Every structure is written in C-alpha cells, then in structure tokens.
Amino acid sequence: MAKRRCYWFVRLSSSAAFDRGNIRRTAAIDLLEDARMLFGVLPVNKPTGVTSRKAVNAVVRAICDRKVKVGHTGTLDPLASGVLLVVIGRATRLVDESHLNSKRYSGSFLLGKRSDTLDVDGDVADVPSSHPVSHRDLKEAARQFVGTITQSPPRYSAIHIDGQRAHDLARRGKEFEMPTRTVAVHQLDVVSASDGEFRLDVECGTGTYIRTLGCDIAVACGTSAVMSSLCRYEVGGISLEECVRLDQIQSLDDVTNGLLSPLRLVPHxxxxxxxxxxxxxxxxxxxxxxxxxxxxxxxxxxxxxxxxxxxxxxxxxxxxxxxxxxxxxxxxxxFRSNNDMPHETKINRPQSAES
Missing domain, CATH: 2.30.130.10 (PUA domain)
Known part of the structure; x- marks a missing residue:
C-alpha cells in the first residue's frame, strides 16, 4: 500500500506541475498579446546622465517582447533632462508627423566660458571679456534669434555625417564640416542674468540646438558661453507633469499605465x-x-x-x-487591419483635451 500511495502522490504532483506549466505558458502568451497590442506614446522624464537610447532600452526591457517596435521622437543629450516621448507599436510611424510639434526648454549658461561641446561636459576654458554683459544686453541680443534662423549644430551632436554620428567623428579627431540648418524659434526669453550666468526659456521647432542658441547670444554680446543645464519641459502639449520617471518603468503594467493615446503626437x-x-x-x-x-x-x-x-x-x-x-x-x-480586435489600443490614462 505504501508503494501505491507513493505512486498516486507522484501522479498528482506531476499533474499539478503540468497545470502550473500550462498556467505559466498561458500567462506568457497573454503577456505577449498584451505587449503586441500596445499603441501609443509613453512620456518619460529622462534624468541627466542617461542617453535617450538607454531610456528607450529600459522601456523595451519592461515590455519583454523584442518584436514590439519602440523608439522616440527626439533625442535629449545626456546632460539634458525632461520630456522624452517614447513611441510604441504602430505609433512609431507617427514620428515624422510629430516633428511638427513645438518644444519648450529651460536652459542655463555660464558666461565667459567656451568648450568644444558648447556645454560643461566638454573641455571648458575661460574667455577674457572686455566688458561686463548685462541682462539687458542679453535680452537685446536674443531678439535677432527669434523666427526662422540658420544654425550651425555643435560638432558633438547626434547628427549623421556620411552615415556616422558627428560626436563619434569628433571624439576620434576626424575633420568634417557641420552643415548649417534652418530652424524655427517661436519664443525666446532671457529669464534671468546674474553672477556670470543667464537662463533662457525657449519655444522652438524640431532640430533647434539650445546649446548653439545660448552660445550665439553670448557671441552677439562680445563674449562666449557654455550650457550648464537643460530641461525640456513640454513637447506638443505633453508636459513634464504627465511623464513617468524612468526608474518607475519596470514592467508591462508600468508601461500600459503611463501610455497616452497616439493622437497626442498629432495635436495639430x-x-x-x-x-x-x-x-x-x-x-x-x-x-x-x-x-x-x-x-x-x-x-x-x-x-x-x-x-x-x-x-x-x-x-x-x-x-x-x-x-x-x-x-x-x-x-x-x-493603423487598423481586419485582424485587429475591436478595441486594440491599451490606454489606461484618459486623453487630455489640451493640444
């Protein structure tokens, strides 16, 4: 009898293990289906010291499905913090259209300084100045940079030069020409200036380099400047208050809970x-x-x-x-096909009425 009881115990244990395996497999399949139905934009509050690519990779790990397309609508340098719009699923096809949205930044600059990167992450050196620069001087100089302007992007930037990133070429000591570009600056205000530092508040279009903008304003005042901090606090009506902290994105639920409608990418x-x-x-x-x-x-x-x-x-x-x-x-x-379920978009947060 003892052997028989042991026999039935083994059979029951094997059946329970089989059931648990089925449950795990079913849960895994459900998880994959949920991930592949994701369609929207996840606004992330990127901290300083983290590249935009690493922020996107954190979202990819949380989704746990490499077949789900994930990207972002615009790079933030490691020095910068703030709104990084991570697009998921079919929303990746809205990136080009989202570039019509304006962006808002707050940036601080140190006067009388220069660096190869135009910010404090590079080799910073002092620049002698023949006269002090006042808040009024900076505000007067800033007026000429409002509207459609031509910029020369920094050599240390993510722009592609012959298929390679400009910052990679610069770090290898390669000689190359940076192409100028036409950008739109909608609003520009020198918010404050004191003790050799000034702060800008900028609303601009895609492709505008705030580092270059601050340096150009300083040059127009007869000196130079480097950017010491930058925060992008709004993109196309999506504000910093709506963003999810990067360290809070650990699972698929975290992604779906923070996901906004893809329509937020095209408020125009x-x-x-x-x-x-x-x-x-x-x-x-x-x-x-x-x-x-x-x-x-x-x-x-x-x-x-x-x-x-x-x-x-x-x-x-x-x-x-x-x-x-x-x-x-x-x-x-x-963004719809015959194979889609009737309610394909997983959105847990209501769409804002603001554009």
Missing amino acids: LEQVSVSPETIEHIIHGRSFELCSVASKVAVVDQRGELVALAERVLGGANSTNEQPDAQPYRSISV
Whole structure:
C-alpha cells in the first residue's frame, strides 16, 4: 500500500506541475498579446546622465517582447533632462508627423566660458571679456534669434555625417564640416542674468540646438558661453507633469499605465470621426469622403481611437449627393487591419483635451 500511495502522490504532483506549466505558458502568451497590442506614446522624464537610447532600452526591457517596435521622437543629450516621448507599436510611424510639434526648454549658461561641446561636459576654458554683459544686453541680443534662423549644430551632436554620428567623428579627431540648418524659434526669453550666468526659456521647432542658441547670444554680446543645464519641459502639449520617471518603468503594467493615446503626437491635425463602413474602405485602401477642408486629418473611429492619417485629394470630385460638403480623401498611414480586435489600443490614462 505504501508503494501505491507513493505512486498516486507522484501522479498528482506531476499533474499539478503540468497545470502550473500550462498556467505559466498561458500567462506568457497573454503577456505577449498584451505587449503586441500596445499603441501609443509613453512620456518619460529622462534624468541627466542617461542617453535617450538607454531610456528607450529600459522601456523595451519592461515590455519583454523584442518584436514590439519602440523608439522616440527626439533625442535629449545626456546632460539634458525632461520630456522624452517614447513611441510604441504602430505609433512609431507617427514620428515624422510629430516633428511638427513645438518644444519648450529651460536652459542655463555660464558666461565667459567656451568648450568644444558648447556645454560643461566638454573641455571648458575661460574667455577674457572686455566688458561686463548685462541682462539687458542679453535680452537685446536674443531678439535677432527669434523666427526662422540658420544654425550651425555643435560638432558633438547626434547628427549623421556620411552615415556616422558627428560626436563619434569628433571624439576620434576626424575633420568634417557641420552643415548649417534652418530652424524655427517661436519664443525666446532671457529669464534671468546674474553672477556670470543667464537662463533662457525657449519655444522652438524640431532640430533647434539650445546649446548653439545660448552660445550665439553670448557671441552677439562680445563674449562666449557654455550650457550648464537643460530641461525640456513640454513637447506638443505633453508636459513634464504627465511623464513617468524612468526608474518607475519596470514592467508591462508600468508601461500600459503611463501610455497616452497616439493622437497626442498629432495635436495639430483635425480629428474626423468616421463610420465602420468608412473604416472598411480605409483598411482596403479605397478612397473615401470626409466633411473637412483640411489638407491632412487624423481619422478616428466612433470611440475616438486613431484609425489612419489621411490627405485630401486635390481636384477630386464629390461622388455622392448625400453630403454635398464632403471632400475626397485617401489614407497615407493606416493603423487598423481586419485582424485587429475591436478595441486594440491599451490606454489606461484618459486623453487630455489640451493640444
């Protein structure tokens, strides 16, 4: 009897282990399905001393699925902190469109200094000055840098030169020319200036280097400057208060709890709600009609979730008499397919009404 009892004990234990294995496998499958349904933007408060790539890698580890695409909408240097928008899943296809959003920065600069990187992370040296620079001098100089301006980006930057990062070439001592670029500075204010330091508050477009901006203002005043700190506190209406701290992103739940609607990446686009029948047209690549005159729109379903980006067909004629004001459109990026579940977007945080 003892052997028989032992036999049944082994059988029961094996069955329980098998059940536990099934539960683990089922949970793992559910976890993968949840991860692959992610579609949105995770605003991260990047700390100083961390590269943007490392911040993205932390999100990838939390998701635990290498097949889920993850990226960001704009690099923050290691010295800088603040809003880093991490795009997940199909939202990675909205990066180019998100570059139309303005960004807000607060940066501090040390007058009478220079460095090869234009910030305190480089080799900093003193620059003799023939006269003191006042707050008024800096504000007067800053006026010429508002609007559409031409900048020369720092040699130590993430810009690609012949397929290589400029900062990599600079560290290897390579000689190369930095191309100038045209950028937009919407607002620029010298908030304070005292004891050889000044602080800027900037609203600008994508591609603007705040390091260069502060240095150019100092040069216009007859001296030089290096950036000592930088915080990006808003991107396209997404503020620092909405961000998740990087050290709080440890699991898939942390990601989904902080995820915002992908529509937050395109606040400049008009949102047009369409019927399920129109969504079928969009999925199958057919043109459709909308009651809008905008050149580009964000098409949403009746739940307000993003279906596609669409552009107006110029010169197209209205094919129906039911909606005489309707205009023909065609999709340029579709985020929905026939295989999607009815409610594909995992969003635990409500979409802000602010743009």
